Amino acid sequence: MTATTALRAHARLRPLDAGSARWASGFWGDVHDRTRDVTIPQIWSSLSDPAVSPGLANFRIAAGLEPGIHQGPPFMDGDFYKWLESAIARLETDPDPKLAARIEEIASLIASVQREDGYLHTPTIISARNEAPRQAQEAGVTEESAVALADRFHFETYNLGHLITAGVRHYEVTGSTTLLDAARKAASFLEDLATNKPVELARSAICPSHYMAVIELYRATADERYLRLAEAFVQVRDEFQGGDDNQDRLPVREQTAVAGHAVRANYLYAGLADLVVENGDSELVEVLERLWHDVIDTKLYITGGCGALYDGASPDGSPWQDEISRVHQAYGRAYQLPQTTAHNESCANIGMIFWSERMLSLTGDAKYADVIEQVAFNSLLSSISLAGSEYFYTNPLRQVRDLPYPLRRPGDTAIHPTPEPPPSDERLRESYLSCFCCPPNIARTLARFHERAASLGDDGLYLHLYGGGRVDVATDDGRALALREDGDYPWAETITWTVTGASEGGMPLHLRIPGWSSGATLTVNGEAVEATAPGTYTRIEREWREGDVVELTLPMPVRVLRAHRLAEEATNQVAVRRGPVVYSLESADLPDGVVLEQAALRRGASFTPVETEVAGHRVIALETEIAVLPGADDDALYGDLADTELGAATVRLVPYFAWGNRGAGEMSVWLPLVWR
Ligand code: FUB
Numbered sequence: 001m002t003a004t005t006a007l008r009a010h011a012r013l014r015p016l017d018a019g020s021a022r023w024a025s026g027f028w029g030d031v032h033d034r035t036r037d038v039t040i041p042q043i044w045s046s047l048s049d050p051a052v053s054p055g056l057a058n059f060r061i062a063a064g065l066e067p068g069i070h071q072g073p074p075f076m077d078g079d080f081y082k083w084l085e086s087a088i089a090r091l092e093t094d095p096d097p098k099l100a101a102r103i104e105e106i107a108s109l110i111a112s113v114q115r116e117d118g119y120l121h122t123p124t125i126i127s128a129r130n131e132a133p134r135q136a137q138e139a140g141v142t143e144e145s146a147v148a149l150a151d152r153f154h155f156e157t158y159n160l161g162h163l164i165t166a167g168v169r170h171y172e173v174t175g176s177t178t179l180l181d182a183a184r185k186a187a188s189f190l191e192d193l194a195t196n197k198p199v200e201l202a203r204s205a206i207c208p209s210h211y212m213a214v215i216e217l218y219r220a221t222a223d224e225r226y227l228r229l230a231e232a233f234v235q236v237r238d239e240f241q242g243g244d245d246n247q248d249r250l251p252v253r254e255q256t257a258v259a260g261h262a263v264r265a266n267y268l269y270a271g272l273a274d275l276v277v278e279n280g281d282s283e284l285v286e287v288l289e290r291l292w293h294d295v296i297d298t299k300l301y302i303t304g305g306c307g308a309l310y311d312g313a314s315p316d317g318s319p320w321q322d323e324i325s326r327v328h329q330a331y332g333r334a335y336q337l338p339q340t341t342a343h344n345e346s347c348a349n350i351g352m353i354f355w356s357e358r359m360l361s362l363t364g365d366a367k368y369a370d371v372i373e374q375v376a377f378n379s380l381l382s383s384i385s386l387a388g389s390e391y392f393y394t395n396p397l398r399q400v401r402d403l404p405y406p407l408r409r410p411g412d413t414a415i416h417p418t419p420e421p422p423p424s425d426e427r428l429r430e431s432y433l434s435c436f437c438c439p440p441n442i443a444r445t446l447a448r449f450h451e452r453a454a455s456l457g458d459d460g461l462y463l464h465l466y467g468g469g470r471v472d473v474a475t476d477d478g479r480a481l482a483l484r485e486d487g488d489y490p491w492a493e494t495i496t497w498t499v500t501g502a503s504e505g506g507m508p509l510h511l512r513i514p515g516w517s518s519g520a521t522l523t524v525n526g527e528a529v530e531a532t533a534p535g536t537y538t539r540i541e542r543e544w545r546e547g548d549v550v551e552l553t554l555p556m557p558v559r560v561l562r563a564h565r566l567a568e569e570a571t572n573q574v575a576v577r578r579g580p581v582v583y584s585l586e587s588a589d590l591p592d593g594v595v596l597e598q599a600a601l602r603r604g605a606s607f608t609p610v611e612t613e614v615a616g617h618r619v620i621a622l623e624t625e626i627a628v629l630p631g632a633d634d635d636a637l638y639g640d641l642a643d644t645e646l647g648a649a650t651v652r653l654v655p656y657f658a659w660g661n662r663g664a665g666e667m668s669v670w671l672p673l674v675w676r
C-alpha cells in the first residue's frame with residue numbers, strides 16, 4: 001500500500017493506512033487486541049441498550065421506529081458516531097462481516113434521520129417529530145430544542161463533524177457510500193450556513209470536530225468545495241466575538257496563549273493544522289507553533305494531560321471586569337498545574353494527540369512525536385482500565401482520601417445532570433458515563449493508533465512510535481520496504497526491526513530518537529551506525545535486503561524529574577519516569593499504617609525495574625526504598641511538626657496509566673524528596 005492520499009500538498013509526512021502500518025505484537029499489539037475484543041463491543045453494548053444509554057435509541061426515535069423523547073446530552077449523536085468510527089477502524093484492521101452488516105444497517109438508520117438540507121441533530125428532529133413546536137406555540141412558549149442552531153450548547157456542528165468523519169471512514173474502509181452521502185449532505189448544510197448564516201455557524205462552532213472533518217471529506221473526495229468550506233470556517237470565526245472558553249474572544253491569528261476549554265482548543269488547532277497541511281497558510285503555521293509551544297512549555301502535565309482547571313475565568317488578570325468570562329474544563333495560567341483537582345479530560349488529551357500528529361505531518365519535527373508518545377503512554381492509557389472496559393473522564397495526578405469538597409463529574413451540569421455523584425475520593429473508572437464523549441473517543445483513538453506509528457515522506461519511511469509494529473510501504477517510484485518490529489518496548493530498551501521485504505533502490509529509514517533519551521545506540525546487521533541527537537530522526541540509507549536487522553537501544557535509566565519553579569503544586573516534589581512511562585505511588589503499595597502524604601522518595605535511592613501484575617495485567621514496576629515522614633496527629637489546618645525519626649519502607653511505583661485498577665485508594669505522581 002502507498003500513503004493514503006495524493007492530497008496534503010504541504011505535508012512533509014503522509015499517514016499510512018492499516019494495510020501499511022499495524023500494531024501486530026508487543027505492547028501496542030495487546031492494546032489493539034483489547035480495543036477490538038473488549039472496548040469496542042463493550043461500548044456498543046452500552047449504546048445499544050436503552051436501559052444504559054440513549055445513544056442508539058435517539059436515532060430510532062428520530063426515525064419514527066419507536067416513540068419517545070430525546071435523552072442524554074446534546075452531543076450524544078457525535079459520541080455515537082465516534083463509536084461508529086472505532087467500529088469502522090476495527091473493520092479495517094480485523095474484517096468481520098457481521099460487524100460490517102451491522103455498521104451498514106446503522107449507517108442507513110442515520111441517513112434515514114437526516115433532513116433533506118443535510119441537518120442532523122436528533123434532539124431537534126425528535127422534537128419536531130413529537131410536534132413540540134406546535135404544542136409550544138399553542139402554549140405560547142418557545143420550544144428551543146426544535147430550532148436548529150438556537151443555542152450554541154446544542155453542539156450541532158460537533159455532531160455533524162463526527163458524522164462527516166465517520167462517513168469518510170466508512171467509505172474509505174468499505175466502499176459504501178451510505179454514510180458518505182450523509183456526510184456530503186451535512187457538509188452542504190454547513191456550506192449553506194457559511195454563506196447565509198455565518199454568525200450562527202461561528203457561534204455554534206463548539207468543540208469544532210467539523211474543522212478536521214471537512215478536510216477529511218476533501219481528502220476522500222478531492223472536491224475543492226470542502227477545502228473552501230474549511231477556510232470559510234476560519235473566516236466566519238474571526239468575524240465573530242465570543243469568549244476564551246471557546247477560543248473565539250480573539251481572531252485565531254491574534255492568539256498568543258491557549259485559554260479555555262481544552263477539548264475545544266485542541267480540536268480547533270488540530271483542525272487548523274489540517275487546513276494548513278492543504279493550503280500552506282504560513283501565517284497560520286506560525287500561530288499554531290506558537291500556541292502549541294504555549295501548551296507544551298507551560299501548561300502540559302508531565303503525563304501529557306491537558307486542561308488544568310475545572311473552572312476558571314479568562315482573560316486572566318484583565319483590568320476590565322466586563323472582558324472576563326467563565327471558562328470550564330480549561331487550560332489555566334502558565335504553570336498552573338494543580339494535581340488532585342487536575343481536570344485533564346480524556347478528550348482533551350486525545351485532542352493533543354490529534355493536534356500534534358497534524359503538526360508532525362506538516363513539519364516532520366520529532367518534537368511532535370515526542371508529545372504524542374508522552375500523551376499516549378500516560379494520560380491516554382490512564383483514561384481506560386487495564387481490562388479495557390471502564391473509563392475516566394478526568395485524569396488527575398493525585399487522588400486523596402476524605403476530600404472535603406465535591407469534584408464535579410461529567411454530567412453534573414444543567415445540560416446533563418448526574419443524580420448521585422460518588423464521593424470525590426472514590427473516583428474510579430466507570431463502564432458508562434452519562435456524559436459519554438470520552439469512552440468512544442478513547443476507543444476510536446486506540447482503534448486507529450497504528451496511524452501514529454509511521455509515515456511516509458518524500459525522503460523515505462519514518463518510524464515514530466515503537467511497541468510492536470509491522471510496516472509495509474511502497475512509493476510511487478516503485479520502491480518498497482517491509483519491516484517487522486520486535487521487542488518489549490516501553491519496558492525493554494532494545495527494539496529490533498527485521499526487513500521482511502525490500503525492493504531494489506532502497507528506501508531511507510528514519511528512526512525517531514526520543515527527546516527523553518540519552519545515549520541511544522544503533523546497529524545494522526551488527527555494525528554500529530551513529531544515532532543522532534535526542535529529539536531527531538536518525539536516517540539510515542542503504543540497499544535493504546530481506547533479513548537485514550536494525551537494532552535500536554534507548555537506555556532507560558529511571559529519571560527523577562523536578563518541575564518549573566512556578567509550578568507551585570509540585571514545589572519540592574519530584575516525579576519518576578522511565579523511558580516514556582511516568583510512574584505513580586498508590587496507597588495499595590504502601591505498608592499498613594502509612595498514608596500517602598508520609599511517603600517521600602530518597603535522593604540517590606535505587607529504582608529497580610521489576611515485572612509485576614496490576615489487576616492481572618503485566619507491567620514493569622519500580623521498586624525503591626522510600627522515607628516515611630511523620631504523619632499529622634489531627635486534621636487541623638496547621639500544627640506543629642511531629643518530632644519523630646524518619647521511617648523507611650520498600651514500595652513499588654506503578655505506571656501512572658495503571659493506577660486506580662485495584663479499587664478506591666490514594667495515588668500521587670508527584671512525591672516529596674528527602675536527601676539522605
Ligand atoms: O463537546 C463535547 C463534550 O462536552 C466535550 O468533550 C466535553 O468536554 C463536554 O464539555
Ligand code: ZN
Pocket residue numbers: 345346347348436437438439441
Ligand atoms: Zn470527553
